[in-house]
Amino acid sequence: MELGELKSQALRIHDLYDELNRHERGRVWTRDEFMLGFVGDVGDLAKLVMAEEGVREMPGGRVALEHELADCLWSVLILAHRYDVDLEAAFRRTMAELDGSISARLAERRGPK
Template sequence: MDIHELQAQAITIHDLYDELNLAERGRTWTRADFMLGFVGDVGDLAKLVMAAEGTRSMPGGRPTLEHELADCLWSVLILAHRYGVDLESAFTTTMGELEQTISARLAGRDG
């Protein structure tokens, strides 16, 4: 599955959440709500990583870690969608820039 297929699947779930939130709460999530949800997921992920490294206890083990990683990816895909960001292009550009910057710093250490 490529990034466009992942994003399409994420948008399907996003739309279902909109429908559910509208029915249950009378409103859909804003972009800020999605960002706050993402921050919560990152916090959960941090705790699970700490548990995987043996620095804290956390129930769920690997399946829960995998779930939180998928939740975080979903949030990134949806935030990109909601802000009109071509994530594939942005990722490719950013990684190219980082590769150049890091390579230049490493080359500077050789001198």
Template sequence: MSLDELLQHAMRIHDLYDQLNRHERGRVWTREEFMLGFVGDVGDLAKLVMAEEGARDVPGGRAALEHELADCLWSVLILAHRYDVDLEASFRRTMADLETTISTRLPGGPKPL
């Protein structure tokens, strides 16, 4: 599945959440509320990673870890959309910058990947 297909699917779920929230609460989540939800998901992910590494006991096992990773990806896709960020272009640009930065710090200078 391409990034665009992931975003389209994420937006379908986003729209369903908007419908549900309008029905149950009379309003939709703001961008700030999406971010707070993401922070909560990252916290849950941290606990599941610790469990995967044997540092915590958390129910759900591998399936819960996979679910939380998918939730976090969904949140990133939605936040990028809500802030009108071209995530693919931003990712490519950021990875190129990191590659250059890291490569120049390695002994012997930049190495092609």
């Protein structure tokens, strides 16, 4: 699945949450509330990774780990949307920067050929 398709699905769920929150709470989540939700998901993910590594007991196993990874991806896609970030362009740019800096550091450590 392409990033655009993932974003479209994420936005559909975002819109459904907005509708539900309007009915249940009379308002939608703010950007900072989405960020706080993401932080909570990352905390849950950390616990599930620890469980996967055998250092903690956590119900749900692999299915829960997959679910939480998907939740975190959803949050990143929504935060990018809410802050008007072209995530694909930002990802490509960031990976190119990291490629260059890591490759340069490795070249220094390897020394002249």
